[in-house]
Amino acid sequence: MANARVKTVVQDVLDGLDVDHEIRNYVESVLNEGDDFLSSHDVYEAVGGVLHGVHGQEVDELQIMELCERLYSALKGGTESTMDGDGLKKRLDAPVHMGSMAASMDDNMGRVESIWLMKREDTLKVDQAKLAKAEAKLQQKQGKRTGEIIGSQNGSGTSSVIGGGDSSASASQVLSKKDTRMEQRGNFNSKDIRIEGFDIAYGDKVLMAGASLSLVFGRRYGFIGRNGLGKSTLLKMISSGQLKIPSHISVLHVEQEVEGDETIALESVLQCDTERAELLAREAQIQALINAGESELSNELTEIYSRLEHIEADKAPAKASCILHGLGFTSTMQKQKTKEFSGGWRMRLALARALFSKPDLLLLDEPTNMLDMKAIIWLENYLANWSTTLLVVSHDRNFLDFVPTDILHLHSQRLDAYRGNYESFMRAKIEKLKNQQREYEAQQQLRAHVQEFIDRFRYNAKRASLVQSKIKMLEKLIYFLQDQNAWLDEVSFAYMPGKSVFANVNLGATMESRICIVGENGAGKTTLLRLILGDLSPTGGVRNAHRNLRFGYFTQHHVDQLDLSFSPLQLIQSRFQGLPVEEYRRQLGRFGVTGDMALQQVSSLSGGQKSRLAFSLLSMARPNFLILDEPTNHLDIETIEALGNALNAFCGGVILVSHDERLIRMICKELWVCSGGKVWSLEGGFDEYRRLVEVELKDAF
Structure with missing residues (x-):
């Protein structure tokens, strides 16, 4: 089909959508090469994924399929086929004999078992290289960071993914079919996290069995439970990827101190913003090339400046300095090399890098341990305004009253979620224990009543069957002491x-x-x-x-x-x-x-x-x-x-x-x-x- 015709069709059909020039060109090139489209479904397979990716959740799958039907109808309307000028199917002038059609195909294309079994040739499928290029541009258009926070800190010691996790611990998890399907299609944009029915064991010791974890984006979770139950192990499992979460969610786990080297403290924090660092490095390269006589890179330089302005790169040093100051680093200390700091100060530096990076999910394990009172107060106020998801292990009662919006309680190999801070959790837990006590007392009364009936009529032949049913009922009653401790x-x-x-x-x-x-x-x-x-x-x-x-x-x-x-x-x-x-x-x-x-x-x-x-x-x-x-x-x-x-x-x-x-x-x-x-x-x-x-x-x- 002619390029001009395809271009007109694409423009007409996509006129109402916010599709940039590169995507339009990509769709045109695919349709130009696809003379073998036999149905609107073929068009959907070729370009539907790209069109859906442009709009994400704004346009559902049914709307994209309707667009592809319009593209197919419009394209076929311009050829000598069974379409009229308006793209509507024509009525056949005479019956078509399927056997003779298959025979004619035998002569031209080799042996054909049935016209319904014809398969598309692989050479006529979507150009994968062009598709990958278009998707890469799409990700850049959506503002995705070129370097995910996950794994970006490994070189400096603040591991966002623990290398291989804890070799002594193991986890098993089953993803829901819905999440798996959305993840594979690439349209899973929610930053909420839901991990269901997972088990964690440390050697022979089972830490969690059939547990479920739900984290709503933007909420701050205090993670509590007595020592040795597996709180830190769970954080490691999440950060190392052993407990699977959607790949588009960036995770950072502050666990170990920053490795000491020649890098100054302020620069160590700024290096966490990998996109800013890469843009500045590329800017320096282009400036050097332009000074050497290159003139074709001015457009790229303009794009870099635009992106730097968009991410407010000029404000990054001030932001990093404020975080360091809040954690106790004086102006002089911010200019010191990281190797000059003690282990405690390197842990503070690791925390500063995490706060500056601002991942989608921040995992903190006892962050107040290495801080003095002034730094703890600053951290509490800073985290109280944290806008992404926070999961923090702490035994500091005041911290748990001030920072979290929710409490996760680990006990009896499972996780229970409570809304509110630690004080609200304690009130809810006490009320829960009271309800359990009432249920226990009611059960004990029932047990006593059933036992009295059994004792009275145990040797009564007329009521033998009824007594047996009561005995079975008594055996099934659960002795309610599961959560009493x-x-x-x-x-x-x-x-x-x-x-x-x-x-x-x-x-x-x-x-x-x-x-x-x-x-x-x-x-x-x-x-x-x-x-x-x-x-x-x-x-x-x-x-x-x-x-x-x-x-x-x-x-x-x-x-x-x-x-x-x-x-x-x-x-x-x-x-x-x-x-x-x-x-x-x-x-x-x-x-x-x-x-x-x-x-x-x-x-x-x-x-x-x-x-x-x-x-x-x-x-x-x-x-x-x-x-x-x-x-x-x-x-x-x-x-x-x-x-x-x-x-x-x-x-x-x-x-x-x-x-x-x-x-x-x-x-x-x-x-x-x-x-x-x-x-x-x-x-x-x-x-x-x-x-x-x-x-x-x-x-x-």
């Missing part, structure tokens, strides 16, 4: 003023916890247990425990709790009155206190037998949370093995202090280390603790 919030403790045992302890346990506490003698492990129990009151911070927790405490000095003049049977009768003797004997027998042993004085029992008696008394109280302090003392190997199996089968939380490695490995899902006035959750479990101890011993000798 105990935790320490910024707890400090000292027996005497000035002699602190712990400081700033932030730990907690759920009904599914299997926690083992390790540390050298005298480090305060028993003191920590008594704080959790509530036997000791913290000198600082808050100890919290759900009202329905029934603690069972086994102390390593359990003999002190036993009346040595009583027999085991007398002892259990005195503590739990009103039951038949057979029930007491049955309870003692479960723990190996049988026969005449139940009638002997406690003082005559061996250490292991006294431990069995103590466990029997502990179990009789029906606790739902066990706190055990050196329970293996005096126990033989077989009993320790039985204890481990029993704890694994126990339906409730367990916190254990022990030096028995076998028992720790049997039940431990989380390891707390108590040392040097601190308590922390150690990722990697007992294997990692053993490795650290071996390194320490090797250094000592």
Whole structure:
């Protein structure tokens, strides 16, 4: 078809659209080369993607298809085909015999099975080189930055994508079909983030299972949860790409300090704006060429100046200087080389680079740790006006009250979202616990009612089927203690003023916890247990425990709790009155206190037998949370093995202090280390603790 005809058709059809000259030329060239267009669908395949990309979400797919139909109709209207002058199909003058048509095609084109099976030749498809060129120009027209923030900082140490992520951690994720389809078509322009049904594990320890994360663009999220649950690991998974988010969203994770080199502090921050740096470098090249006699580059230089003006490149140094000043860098310090700063100041520099870059998603992990009070106040005010998405891990209560618009709470291997700051989160959480308590009490009443019915009619033959259905119903009722837990919030403790045992302890346990506490003698492990129990009151911070927790405490000095003049049977009768003797004997027998042993004085029992008696008394109280302090003392190997199996089968939380490695490995899902006035959750479990101890011993000798 003639070039002039195509040009006229394109101009007429695209007249109402804001399509620049390059795109029009591209569409014309594709249509000129496409004499084999058999339908409007072929036209859509050739140019529909480019037209859709020009307007994004402003024009839907149906409108683009209608444009392509108009292009096809108009183009065919200008040829000797079945179209009249207005582009409408003509009526055939006579019937067409399909068999003879296929036979004529046999003569001209080789063997044809059917006219309906003709395929387009690959040589007549869209010129991929021209399409790529047009799409590149389109991206430049839309103002996309030539260098994404992701990966742009690697050379200077502020990693926006952690190289390969944490090799010890793994994540699995399934993208929704809708997001995958939109991502492939290139028209997914939303900057909201939705990651559904993902799992994260660190070695054998599952940190999150079936969790979902939703981040709305422009909102600021405070990420909270006790230590060791995987908050920092989640940030690494996002920044490293192991948790997939749309590719057009730029991500920056401030994790490590800036590498020291000859670059001055202010210039280090300015280098984050890669587009500005590239434009200035190209400007210098063109100026040098023009000075050498080149005159054809003046148009490109004009475009560069226009782009520099658009991104306000002249204001960048002042903006970078303001950020550095707010983080404590004086005018003199801003001119110093990065290698002259300490690690703490390089971390501040890394934070400054992140704030200056302003990615679509900024990930911060404890940003206030390296700041003094003045810098913290400045950062709070700066982030309170942050316009893109912010996800920040922090344990600073004031910071969490001032900066976030939302709170993400990590617990029980899942994420819960709350609107508002930390104070609003606490109110909502308390209300949630109250609702759970009401639901629990209602369930307990139902359980009691059903159990009463079963007990009354258990032996009634006429109601046997009804009793069986009630028993099945009772078995299906969930014992509602999933979210009931105990935790320490910024707890400090000292027996005497000035002699602190712990400081700033932030730990907690759920009904599914299997926690083992390790540390050298005298480090305060028993003191920590008594704080959790509530036997000791913290000198600082808050100890919290759900009202329905029934603690069972086994102390390593359990003999002190036993009346040595009583027999085991007398002892259990005195503590739990009103039951038949057979029930007491049955309870003692479960723990190996049988026969005449139940009638002997406690003082005559061996250490292991006294431990069995103590466990029997502990179990009789029906606790739902066990706190055990050196329970293996005096126990033989077989009993320790039985204890481990029993704890694994126990339906409730367990916190254990022990030096028995076998028992720790049997039940431990989380390891707390108590040392040097601190308590922390150690990722990697007992294997990692053993490795650290071996390194320490090797250094000592």
